Amino acid sequence: MTFRRDPEGRRRAMLEVAAQEMITNGYAALTHRRVAELAQVPLGATTYYFESLDDLRTSALEVIVAQADEEIRQVAESIHACQGSPAGIAALFAAYLSDRAKIQAENLLYYAGVYQPELRPLAQRWVKGITEILSAYAAPEAAQATALYLDGVILHTLLHDRPIDEPALRMAIAALMSTSLEEKR
Amino acid sequence: MTFRRDPEGRRRAMLEVAAQEMITNGYAALTHRRVAELAQVPLGATTYYFESLDDLRTSALEVIVAQADEEIRQVAESIHACQGSPAGIAALFAAYLSDRAKIQAENLLYYAGVYQPELRPLAQRWVKGITEILSAYAAPEAAQATALYLDGVILHTLLHDRPIDEPALRMAIAALMSTSLEEKR
DNA sequence: TTTGTACTTGTACCGACGTACTAGTTCGTG
DNA sequence: CACGAACTAGTACGTCGGTACAAGTACAAA
Numbered sequence: 001m002t003f004r005r006d007p008e009g010r011r012r013a014m015l016e017v018a019a020q021e022m023i024t025n026g027y028a029a030l031t032h033r034r035v036a037e038l039a040q041v042p043l044g045a046t047t048y049y050f051e052s053l054d055d056l057r058t059s060a061l062e063v064i065v066a067q068a069d070e071e072i073r074q075v076a077e078s079i080h081a082c083q084g085s086p087a088g089i090a091a092l093f094a095a096y097l098s099d100r101a102k103i104q105a106e107n108l109l110y111y112a113g114v115y116q117p118e119l120r121p122l123a124q125r126w127v128k129g130i131t132e133i134l135s136a137y138a139a140p141e142a143a144q145a146t147a148l149y150l151d152g153v154i155l156h157t158l159l160h161d162r163p164i165d166e167p168a169l170r171m172a173i174a175a176l177m178s179t180s181l182e183e184k185r
Numbered sequence: 186m187t188f189r190r191d192p193e194g195r196r197r198a199m200l201e202v203a204a205q206e207m208i209t210n211g212y213a214a215l216t217h218r219r220v221a222e223l224a225q226v227p228l229g230a231t232t233y234y235f236e237s238l239d240d241l242r243t244s245a246l247e248v249i250v251a252q253a254d255e256e257i258r259q260v261a262e263s264i265h266a267c268q269g270s271p272a273g274i275a276a277l278f279a280a281y282l283s284d285r286a287k288i289q290a291e292n293l294l295y296y297a298g299v300y301q302p303e304l305r306p307l308a309q310r311w312v313k314g315i316t317e318i319l320s321a322y323a324a325p326e327a328a329q330a331t332a333l334y335l336d337g338v339i340l341h342t343l344l345h346d347r348p349i350d351e352p353a354l355r356m357a358i359a360a361l362m363s364t365s366l367e368e369k370r
Numbered sequence: 371t372t373t374g375t376a377c378t379t380g381t382a383c384c385g386a387c388g389t390a391c392t393a394g395t396t397c398g399t400g
Numbered sequence: 401c402a403c404g405a406a407c408t409a410g411t412a413c414g415t416c417g418g419t420a421c422a423a424g425t426a427c428a429a430a
Contacts, residue, residue: 004377004378005377005378005425005426005427007376007377010377025300026212026213026296026299026300027211027213028211028212028213031416031417031418032417032418032419033416033417033418041378041379042378042379042380043379043380043381044378044379044380044381044421045377045378045379047418047419047420048377048378048379052418052419053417053418053419104299107296107299110340110343110344111211111292111296113343113344114289114292114343114344115210115211120344120345123344124344124345127341141353141356141357142356144349144353145334145353145356145357145360147337148334148337148338148340148341148349148357149330149333149334149337149357149361150337151336151337151340151341152332152333152334152335152336152337152338152340153333153337155295155333155336155337155340156312156333156336158295158298158299159295159298159299159305159308159309160305160309164329164333168326168329168330171326171327171330171364171365172330172333172334172361172364174364175330175360175361175363175364176334176357176360176361178360179356179357179359179360180356189407189408190395190396190397190407190408192406192407195407216386216387216388217387217388217389218386218387218388226408226409227408227409227410228409228410228411229391229408229409229410229411230407230408230409232388232389232390233407233408233409237388237389238387238388238389
């Protein structure tokens with residue numbers, strides 16, 4: 001057994017595999033026994049460290065959110081580095097899309113949020129973060145529209161073998177970023 | 186018991202409640218017993234009419250897709266009626282967003298598609314349909330970008346109490362529809 | 371060294387579930 | 401009427417899963 005007499009490590013290990021399991025096999029795939037098996041801890045440990053399966057699930061989602069937050073922070077830096085140019089954003093995002101685990105994690109948060117209103121703040125974080133970053137280079141509505149488009153692209157990527165190509169991304173981002181509500185009134 | 190000695194009706198009733206149950210409570214909420222209870226048929230009927238729970242699930246998803254197809258057909262008419270004007274599309278879509286059951290059904294198809302590749306064709310149908318409709322009024326890439334944006338808006342709506350307002354929709358749709366790849370090269 | 375607290379571990383209970391199955395019922399056809 | 405196919409309906413079996421729990425172990429403090 002790993003992490004014997006290392007409460008922090010055990011808890012961490014269980015959260016890690018729980019997050020992984022949900023990302024890979026869906027929200028409902030998580031069971032105490034599966035976590036115990038993957039984290040190589042006895043079944044009892046899963047109930048000792050987490051009040052209920054729901055607690056374990058929620059805690060694991062929070063781990064995912066924390067990782068996503070970190071991701072967003074890095075993205076912010078890169079975007080600022082390219083001064084919010086559509087080409088730069090498109091390139092950055094194209095790279096992001098190639099990591100299926102990452103976008104599947106995002107999707108998991110969304111699914112959880114749809115059916116559990118109390119988890120919505122977690123799910124809203126990604127779009128909110130992207131919107132804020134882009135707001136430095138576009139009108140608030142334009143930034144939000146771009147973030148929503150990117151979310152649509154994520155979904156599309158999850159459902160197709162080939163992602164949207166970079167030129168198309170660049171075109172859409174450029175179009176959305178350069179508009180504002182006033183313009184079209 | 187309803188629908189006694191009416192095989193078609195029973196089958197239909199079970200599919201209907203199964204679809205409803207999954208839309209309302211998520212993909213994993215479906216059980217034989219729940220369907221039997223909701224459709225007011227004995228447990229045995231659920232296994233007599235469907236080889237397995239998976240069969241029942243998939244068949245119910247197909248019912249949802251059929252309804253969505255019908256929906257898309259109507260949307261196509263409306264869009265053609267307003268000659269693809271962004272304002273018209275925005276108004277139409279704003280109305281669509283107000284029906285939570287409908288967009289939650291779409292979301293269910295997506296979730297199913299993410300974790301079951303064989304169901305992806307079902308999930309891709311909506312975006313594909315919208316893209317095709319819009320292609321009559323914009324470049325293919327622009328039409329697809331618009332469809333992806335609208336998908337992002339759906340997701341956003343599911344996660345927030347207030348939907349994106351119509352002016353914002355109009356702005357984004359107008360911006361996306363009026364571009365093409367060549368333009369930005 | 372004693373003791374108490376935190377942690378470990380295996381087992382057991384109980385409900386829910388998918389599915390199989392049997393006995394019965396209905397109804398069209400010969 | 402007889403018969404068989406289609407359908408009905410209730411029950412039962414085996415499994416899995418959440419959770420409770422008891423007995424044990426390690427370790428820090430007194």
